[in-house]
Every structure is written in structure tokens, then in C-alpha cells.
Amino acid sequence: xxxxxxxxxxxxxxxxxxxxxxxxxxxxxxxxxxxxxxxxxxxxxxxxxxxxxxxxxxxxxxxxxxxxxxxxxxxxxxxxxxxxxxxxxxxxxxxxxxxxxxxxxxxxxxxxxxxxxxxxxxxxxxxxxxxxxxxxxxxxxxxxxxxxxxxxxxxxxxxxxxxxxxxxxxxxxxxxxxxxxxxxxxxxxxxxxxxxxxxxxxxxxxxxxxxxxxxxxxxxxxxxxxxxxxxxxxxxxxxxxxx
Numbered sequence: 001x002x003x004x005x006x007x008x009x010x011x012x013x014x015x016x017x018x019x020x021x022x023x024x025x026x027x028x029x030x031x032x033x034x035x036x037x038x039x040x041x042x043x044x045x046x047x048x049x050x051x052x053x054x055x056x057x058x059x060x061x062x063x064x065x066x067x068x069x070x071x072x073x074x075x076x077x078x079x080x081x082x083x084x085x086x087x088x089x090x091x092x093x094x095x096x097x098x099x100x101x102x103x104x105x106x107x108x109x110x111x112x113x114x115x116x117x118x119x120x121x122x123x124x125x126x127x128x129x130x131x132x133x134x135x136x137x138x139x140x141x142x143x144x145x146x147x148x149x150x151x152x153x154x155x156x157x158x159x160x161x162x163x164x165x166x167x168x169x170x171x172x173x174x175x176x177x178x179x180x181x182x183x184x185x186x187x188x189x190x191x192x193x194x195x196x197x198x199x200x201x202x203x204x205x206x207x208x209x210x211x212x213x214x215x216x217x218x219x220x221x222x223x224x225x226x227x228x229x230x231x232x233x234x235x236x237x238x239x240x241x242x243x
Contacts, residue, residue: 036217039145043136054078074107113137114205143195145217154189156221166216
């Protein structure tokens with residue numbers, strides 16, 4: 001073989017080895033990631049109700065309004081409360097909310113947040129304990145995501161696993177897994193994963209940062225070795241051919 005041919009062969013082998021290395025690394029990386037089947041932003045939701053049964057006489061908030069703990073959301077007139085106040089069987093300090101002697105009490109928010117829904121407009125009669133409104137609590141935004149995983153992939157995931165979250169505006173933020181619920185069907189684990197992100201919790205409840213906003217979540221599965229993906233591929237191949 002002439003020297004020019006030897007040189008061409010040498011560089012040809014280098015190119016082949018480089019292509020194989022790149023493909024191996026790319027495959028290995030894909031094996032270490034799992035994309036969510038579905039994912040969306042959620043928050044802690046608090047219900048607000050009336051202590052006494054009565055008629056809603058004033059509605060001070062609407063869905064989408066921002067409220068602080070202690071803000072009055074509704075006024076409810078209750079003849080039963082008026083009777084109890086007159087008989088001194090109960091006092092304003094016992095209730096912990098503002099009341100008038102005529103039996104009108106203030107229904108207040110116990111948390112900071114955003115009113116997500118109002119169930120009792122002015123004129124409605126509310127039973128004692130009946131929910132009048134729901135509030136999405138501030139600084140509690142998390143993500144719930146569903147993944148369909150093999151048993152092997154499920155074993156590579158745990159509390160603290162890193163997750164990339166892609167928002168609808170193409171902004172990417174990072175979070176960690178804090179809770180995993182799993183159901184296994186036909187060897188596949190359908191996992192509902194709760195993901196917390198400091199960047200998400202710091203956001204106000206507005207714009208894209210609201211419960212229900214869809215996101216895409218990518219799990220970074222634990223790497224069990226420098227080429228765990230290749231090993232997994234060979235294991236899957238052996239299982240498929242029955243070896």
C-alpha cells in the first residue's frame with residue numbers, strides 16, 4: 001500500500017471513530033432523559049366559607065382579583081348570628097372576624113393569593129361552611145407532570161431528580177422532583193410527578209404563571225455508568241431475542 005493510501009485510510013478510520021463516538025454519546029444522552037406525556041402548573045387552592053348560614057349581601061372580589069390575608073371578600077347577613085350575639089352566647093372575639101350587631105359578618109381570606117372562582121354572588125343563601133370562593137395561594141406554584149417509564153427508568157428517578165421545565169414562551173427553568181405517585185400497567189410505570197422550582201414559586205400569579213398553564217417537563221434520569229445507555233440498549237436487545 002502506498003503512503004498516500006495509508007494516510008487516506010488513517011483519516012478515514014478517524015472519521016468513522018468520531019462518528020461512532022458522537023452517535024454513542026447522543027444515544028446515551030437520550031437514554032438519560034424522559035419527556036413528560038403531559039404537564040401543567042398547579043397551586044395550592046384554599047376554600048373560603050361562611051361561619052354562619054346567611055344571605056350574601058355584598059361581594060367585594062371577582063375571579064382574578066389579588067387578595068391579602070385578612071381582606072374581606074364577602075359580607076353575609078345571618079339572623080341566627082344576630083340572635084346569638086344578642087343573647088351573648090357568642091362574641092366577635094369568638095368568631096375572629098368582624099361582625100355587626102345586626103348579624104352581618106365579614107368573610108375574609110386566610111392567605112395571600114388570587115381569587116380563582118366565586119361560587120356565591122350577592123343574593124345567594126349560603127349554608128354554614130358552604131364554600132363561597134376559591135383562592136390560589138401565592139408562592140405555591142408547582143408543576144404536576146405525567147411520565148410513562150419503563151421499570152428501569154423508574155429506578156433511575158427519585159426525590160431530588162433534576163427536571164427542565166419549558167414554558168409556553170420558550171423560557172426554560174429548572175426544578176426538582178419532590179413527590180412521585182406511580183401506577184404500573186403492562187410493565188410500564190405511569191408516574192405523576194410533583195416538581196418544585198424556586199424560580200416558579202417566586203412568580204406572581206399572572207400571565208403564564210397561573211394554574212393550568214401547560215409546560216413540557218424533561219427528567220434527567222440518574223446515570224448508572226459512563227455508557228449506561230449502551231448497556232441498556234444491549235440488555236433490551238437480548239431480552240427481545242430471548243437471550
